[in-house]
Amino acid sequence: MMNAAAPEVKGPAARTTGMTVKGAGREFNAEYICNVSYSGPGRVKALFGIADGMGARASAASELAVNVLKESMRLIRESDSVNGNNLLPGCIEEIHARLLAESGGEDKKASAASIVCGYIEGETAHLAAAGGGAAYIVAEGKATRLTPKQDLGALEDGEAKERPEGLVPTGWPAEGFNPVYINRRIQVGDCLVIVSDGLDAKLREKSAADILAVSRTIDEAASSMLAEAGAGKSSEDDMGVVIVKIESMESKTHMPDIKVKYPVSTYTKKYLAVAVMLCAMGAVFYLGARLPGAAKQDETPGTLPVSEDGGASGERILIPGLRRGEAGVSISVTPAGARVFVNGVQQIYEPGKIFGIPANGGIELRVEADGFDPHMEVLNPKPGERIELSITLLPSSPDNGSLLILCRPACDALHLDDKRLEGFPKEEILLRQIPPGRHHVEATRGRESEGRSLNIASGITQSIIFRFEGERIIDTRAETAAKAEPVKLPPRAVPETPPPPLPLVVSTSPSKETGYPAAIEVEGAGSEPSAPKLNRAYFNVTSNVRNCTLMIFRNGKLALTGFCDTRHDIEPGEYVFQVSRPGWKTARKTVSLEGEFKLIEIELERE
Structure with missing residues (x-):
């Protein structure tokens, strides 16, 4: 057995x-x-x-x-x-x-x-x-x-x-x-x-x-x-x-005991092979000990001898707990509590103590911590080698955001804020370190061109998709509107001599709270001041919990996604605001947005 x-x-x-x-x-x-x-x-x-x-x-x-x-x-x-x-x-x-x-x-x-x-x-x-x-x-x-x-x-209930x-x-x-x-x-x-x-x-x-x-x-x-x-x-x-x-x-994972029956000849061959192997190993050790310059060393069972570089006396030290074919690694990491991975597997380690890693070359070491940029390097240790590393992670920048752009099919050209990006045609590209705020992206494929404007939030990766040709989503309502007969308007009378243009003086009155213009006044000779309404509503959602996810619905459809404590803008109207965070109950609030800036407060309760 x-x-x-x-x-x-x-x-x-x-x-x-x-x-x-x-x-x-x-x-x-x-x-x-x-x-x-x-x-x-x-x-x-x-x-x-x-x-x-x-x-x-x-x-x-x-x-x-x-x-x-x-x-x-x-x-x-x-x-x-x-x-x-x-x-x-x-x-x-x-x-x-x-x-x-x-x-x-x-x-x-x-x-x-x-x-x-x-x-x-x-x-x-x-x-x-x-x-x-x-x-x-x-x-x-x-x-x-x-x-x-x-x-x-209930889906077929047309009255609902x-x-x-x-x-x-x-x-x-x-x-x-x-x-x-x-x-x-x-x-x-x-x-x-x-x-x-x-x-x-x-x-x-x-x-x-x-x-x-x-x-x-x-x-x-x-x-x-x-x-x-x-x-x-x-x-x-x-x-x-x-x-x-x-x-x-x-x-x-434990495997059960397995009973195997072998012929007598199999046992005989096995014992003979073991005996020959032991004789060969004894000869190697005997000849090695008699070679000139061979150093005597004391070895403790379960340990591996390792040379210490820089020792004037050529002294050798032992690393307890290592198995043959492993190298010893000692890591000191800042900040405390960082996670250490070897070839994608998380290691249990204590600062200053040695743990073993395979000494077969190409070992990927990765150190990461929340709020810091990860550190990664490739080690090529030798069996029995001792490696001491001191790694300091750099804080990740919370000031900028990222944008993942997907083109279906591939774009021929891409512009970010009127600046042309290199490396196209390409189906996808990840842009990092984009300053927060409003940005404009324009993608071109052949004669087709499409532009999008969006808000970039700090520390967040957002994504947009540009679709061209057969990949574009069909909107039958637009086709129906295009097939409708044009409406003929009566000709408008044009004066023989147009009046001279009036000099315009544009003045803006920025709000002290938001920095956005509260009204736009247009003055001209002999004209009365007017203040047209803004076609965007500006708002900011705050909560008692940080880093909340924000989803905004209008008429039951998702209109905007983002995060709290970030300034947004949207068309005026009535919306349902939904705020969520893992470990907290989701909260909803109906808000009517007009042209002026509004601060919306939504509180969450723990689950």
């Missing part, structure tokens, strides 16, 4: 699994799932979700929704724009726009999809839901529903002007598209369960908790949930489930 070792395995902070089964009354499965685990130093540890297609192209719609979700998260992770806030609103809006374009406009229902998705960042689960399906969390043996229950039959939050699926051509966004604190041992509407109708909360309690793995739990609900047999609807289990950064 031979005993297998129990190696220590570095695992991810989140483990995922997912399954979907076609309904007995369906020709094809219209569901598409996503369950991805990320390892390494990144803050995002898992991406997960279920999309359930609707309409004539249901299967293609659910696949498109999940692919857009994956692509958006890839861009977010590569641009390093993860900042603790829920970044799913931009992803869901992009899915909604793409599905509307696939349907051919807002008057068709060929492509739509309900979606429940989310990602794990640190100790927070960020979730989003639009349409059917549900998200549960199972903690300490108890299951809790996180998303509201929906009745998709105010629809429940999260009811309208992505790509559904109807008013009231208002997805649900949730932030939830998680801890080791918790499980997130994402189910489609078919399974949600059959699965009870207590059943989910009981199944997870008795299942050895999350794969077994997912199969048991589908089997208990009668997936593929008694159920007419498709059923899908995704489970995310939160685990510690280090886990141990």
Whole structure:
């Protein structure tokens, strides 16, 4: 009998699994799932979700929704724009726009999809839901529903002007598209369960908790949930489930004892090979000790001899705890509490103490801390070598922001504030160190040109997409307006001799509080002063919690996203302001904006 070792395995902070089964009354499965685990130093540890297609192209719609979700998260992770806030609103809006374009406009229902998705960042689960399906969390043996229950039959109710939050699926051509966004604190041992509407109708909360309690793995739990609900047999609807289990950064995997029977000849060959190897090793040590200049040294079991550079007497020291083939590293890091990663795996270290790293060359060392720029270098240590490093991280500049620009297809030229950027044609570019404030971006492809103006916030990476040719989202209302017959106006009488132009004197009266002009006065000879209204409303949202996410809705549609404590401007009108922050309850407030500057205060309460 031979005993297998129990190696220590570095695992991810989140483990995922997912399954979907076609309904007995369906020709094809219209569901598409996503369950991805990320390892390494990144803050995002898992991406997960279920999309359930609707309409004539249901299967293609659910696949498109999940692919857009994956692509958006890839861009977010590569641009390093993860900042603790829920970044799913931009992803869901992009899915909604793409599905509307696939349907051919807002008057068709060929492509739509309900979606429940989310990602794990640190100790927070960020979730989003639009349409059917549900998200549960199972903690300490108890299951809790996180998303509201929906009745998709209410979608066909043409009288309903105010629809429940999260009811309208992505790509559904109807008013009231208002997805649900949730932030939830998680801890080791918790499980997130994402189910489609078919399974949600059959699965009870207590059943989910009981199944997870008795299942050895999350794969077994997912199969048991589908089997208990009668997936593929008694159920007419498709059923899908995704489970995310939160685990510690280090886990141990033990392999059972294995009994193996070998022929006698195998044992004989093995013992002979060991004997020959021992004789060879003895000869090597004997000859090495007799070579001229060989130094005597005392070795302690479990230690590795290491030469200390600079010793006048050629003295040698020992590094306890190192295994053969490793090098010793001692790191002193400023600021205290910084995280150290070796080849993407976080290390447990104490300042001044030595820990071992593989001595096989090309070792990537990364040190990072919140509020500081990360430090990365490549080490090429030799076995038994001792390396001492002193690393000081530089504070990251909070003054400037970043902008991720995507062109579909690739842009031929790009201008930022009338300054041409080099390196084009290109499909995407990340611009860093952009001063906060209003900026103008203009993209050109062939004879097409499109410009956007946006506010850059300090320390935040924002993104915009330029679409050209076949990639542009179709707006059937604009086409209808273009086909309308022109209105013929009667000719206007033109005086034979136009009056001489009046000299104009323009004076502005800046507000002491905001710095923006409160009114514009135009004076001329023989004319009365006039003060036209401003076509923009300026505002700033403050809260009792710093770094809050701001979402602004008008008529049930997302009009602007940003952050609190930042000056914004928008067209005058009535809006719903939504402020959120992980660990705090989401707050909403209806505000009417006019031409003058307004300071809006919204307070949050802890969950």
